[in-house]
Amino acid sequence: xxxxxxxxxxxxxxxxxxxxxxxxxxxxxxxxxxxxxxxxxxxxxxxxxxxxxxxxxxxxxxxxxxxxxxxxxxxxxxxxxxxxxxxxxxxxxxxxxxxxxxxxxxxxxxxxxxxxxxxxxxxxxxxxxxxxxxxxxxxxxxxxxxxxxxxxxxxxxxxxxxxxxxxxxxxxxxxxxxxxxxxxxxxxxxxxxxxxxxxxxxxxxxxxxxxxxxxxxxxxxxxxxxxxxxxxxxxxxxxxxxxxxxxxxxxxxxxxxxxxxxxxxxxxxxxxxxx
Amino acid sequence: xxxxxxxxxxxxxxxxxxxxxxxxxxxxxxxxxxxxxxxxxxxxxxxxxxxxxxxxxxxxxxxxxxxxxxxxxxxxxxxxxxxxxxxxxxxxxxxxxxxxxxxxxxxxxxxxxxxxxxxxxxxxxxxxxxxxxxxxxxxxxxxxxxxxxxxxxxxxxxxxxxxxxxxxxxxxxxxxxxxxxxxxxxxxxxxxxxxxxxxxxxxxxxxxxxxxxxxxxxxxxxxxxxxxxxxxxxxxxxxxxxxxxxxxxxxxxxxxxxxxxxxxxxxxxxxxxxxxxxxxxxxxxxxxxxxxxxxxxxxxxxxxxxxxxxxxxxxxxxx
Numbered sequence: 345x346x347x348x349x350x351x352x353x354x355x356x357x358x359x360x361x362x363x364x365x366x367x368x369x370x371x372x373x374x375x376x377x378x379x380x381x382x383x384x385x386x387x388x389x390x391x392x393x394x395x396x397x398x399x400x401x402x403x404x405x406x407x408x409x410x411x412x413x414x415x416x417x418x419x420x421x422x423x424x425x426x427x428x429x430x431x432x433x434x435x436x437x438x439x440x441x442x443x444x445x446x447x448x449x450x451x452x453x454x455x456x457x458x459x460x461x462x463x464x465x466x467x468x469x470x471x472x473x474x475x476x477x478x479x480x481x482x483x484x485x486x487x488x489x490x491x492x493x494x495x496x497x498x499x500x501x502x503x504x505x506x507x508x509x510x511x512x513x514x515x516x517x518x519x520x521x522x523x524x525x526x527x528x529x530x531x532x533x534x535x536x537x538x539x540x541x542x543x544x545x546x547x548x549x550x551x552x553x554x555x556x557x558x559x560x561x562x563x564x565x566x567x568x569x570x571x572x573x574x575x576x577x578x579x580x581x582x583x584x585x586x587x588x589x590x591x592x593x594x595x596x597x598x599x600x601x602x603x604x605x606x607x608x609x610x611x612x613x614x615x616x617x618x619x
Numbered sequence: 620x621x622x623x624x625x626x627x628x629x630x631x632x633x634x635x636x637x638x639x640x641x642x643x644x645x646x647x648x649x650x651x652x653x654x655x656x657x658x659x660x661x662x663x664x665x666x667x668x669x670x671x672x673x674x675x676x677x678x679x680x681x682x683x684x685x686x687x688x689x690x691x692x693x694x695x696x697x698x699x700x701x702x703x704x705x706x707x708x709x710x711x712x713x714x715x716x717x718x719x720x721x722x723x724x725x726x727x728x729x730x731x732x733x734x735x736x737x738x739x740x741x742x743x744x745x746x747x748x749x750x751x752x753x754x755x756x757x758x759x760x761x762x763x764x765x766x767x768x769x770x771x772x773x774x775x776x777x778x779x780x781x782x783x784x785x786x787x788x789x790x791x792x793x794x795x796x797x798x799x800x801x802x803x804x805x806x807x808x809x810x811x812x813x814x815x816x817x818x819x820x821x822x823x824x825x826x827x828x829x830x831x832x833x834x835x836x837x838x839x840x841x842x843x844x845x846x847x848x849x850x851x852x853x854x855x856x857x858x859x860x861x862x863x864x865x866x867x868x869x870x871x872x873x874x875x876x877x878x879x880x881x882x883x884x885x886x887x888x889x890x891x892x893x894x895x896x897x898x899x900x901x902x903x904x905x906x907x908x909x910x911x912x913x914x915x916x917x918x919x920x921x922x923x924x925x926x927x928x929x930x931x932x933x934x935x936x937x938x
Binding site for chain 2: 453464469471503510
């Protein structure tokens with residue numbers, strides 16, 4: 345995939361945020377906070393020149409793989425896949441509705457471009473480990489890369505650390521864990537809820553190369569993905585983000601983790617996003 | 620369906636012994652089988668596959684949840700993946716992973732831990748899995764096979780490898796009597812009538828198939844003739860074979876080395892209640908945990924041996 349300009353990627357992020365607000369407003373439920381916080385991570389990944397995929401073939405053999413471990417942020421992924429063209433834009437209005445392919449959490453049996461179903465937190469990194477390992481066995485040095493996006497709250501799940509042990513032990517240098525570090529979870533601040541801190545140090549002690557950046561700085565994200573791909577060990581990118589990014593009244597509010605905007609709130613959010 | 624059962628005297632063998640060696644056979648025949656185990660590859664026998672080709676066995680250490688996730692990832696890259704560990708940990712510890720990653724995504728992962736049931740023996744109740752059939756058969760997209768002996772176990776592993784999507788295979792630790800010979804080639808979704816009689820249907824799975832056959836001999840000496848059915852495939856279920864039998868006998872005794880909650884007895888009861896309600900005796904472990912002991916002694920303690928089955932069946936038929 346060619347590298348898009350920073351300006352173009354910013355436009356895609358904004359379009360994703362607009363679609364997220366519209367989708368959630370239509371659905372009447374869902375998770376805006378974490379969906380908005382990971383838009384720039386996703387757009388910079390798919391269009392920043394580091395992620396290999398064929399827009400005409402979601403199953404292309406040598407594609408890089410992306411796993412949305414924080415499955416509740418499906419609206420962000422749906423918005424991205426819609427931009428690529430793998431989901432009809434008109435389908436976005438059917439999010440979470442009976443009969444729609446757009447389930448509340450990603451269902452790989454229904455939507456092209458979704459590698460595996462997620463929704464129960466903490467499982468994506470293990471799946472990514474198995475997939476990255478298999479790709480290395482199949483293609484050795486030419487193995488496609490596997491990117492796994494997790495929430496910072498999500499890494500409270502013990503399975504994440506089981507997977508981290510595995511990634512180091514099997515030397516999965518084609519595995520890149522991204523933590524959407526928005527510092528909030530449903531019940532409040534991740535520090536207050538579970539004392540989770542020093543995330544980079546934790547991953548480093550498990551044998552990962554850790555990289556940190558502003559998760560809303562497109563240039564920084566583009567650069568960090570390039571750096572991630574030349575490491576000789578598994579990588580953890582800690583992307584510092586703002587939950588609810590782009591909508592003033594949702595930013596840094598744990599209360600907007602899992603509540604959809606009503607018509608009035610959606611109208612205000614969309615006007616802030618330039619609609 | 621009717622199977623030409625012959626009482627043969629082969630040495631006892633554990634169902635798990637058929638696991639690793641069948642994986643090796645499949646690999647030799649070009650089937651892309653892999654195993655993921657959680658530090659128990661010697662006990663489960665998946666180590667044999669690793670010995671045949673190191674890459675084919677992925678040991679994740681003591682992390683069953685990760686075991687399922689890694690298996691899922693390998694399956695996404697076109698492998699037929701069998702998982703290990705003991706049945707307690709390989710189903711219960713990672714139930715959510717089996718449900719939400721394997722079954723929901725319909726991945727080609729075969730859950731085949733060993734050490735199910737009370738015949739685990741001395742390790743005691745913490746290690747004697749009695750709820751696995753219930754857990755696994757409740758999952759959409761999951762198929763459930765309970766082999767009665769070594770040859771049935773080998774067949775179950777092959778069937779799981781040949782059919783795309785999730786499977787659960789229930790395997791055991793202890794050496795158990797052999798029911799079948801190497802000619803046994805069961806099909807997914809079939810139950811096998813091993814003995815015919817008109818007075819009562821003994822439907823069994825796993826180690827209880829042999830116990831039911833022996834119970835039928837005891838019953839025969841008292842003039843009671845039993846149909847003995849091996850319900851090899853719990854899901855999908857061969858309802859036709861079951862209905863044909865109970866329409867004739869009007870009495871069903873289910874025998875399983877599993878909790879009476881949610882296992883074989885429940886499976887048949889649920890199915891028959893809708894099409895052919897049948898008086899039923901549930902022989903199994905009665906909603907309690909196991910205890911330490913030797914396999915044979917425990918089968919007796921829990922009333923799962925041939926004599927207990929025969930006695931309970933007579934009482935049931937007379938009640």
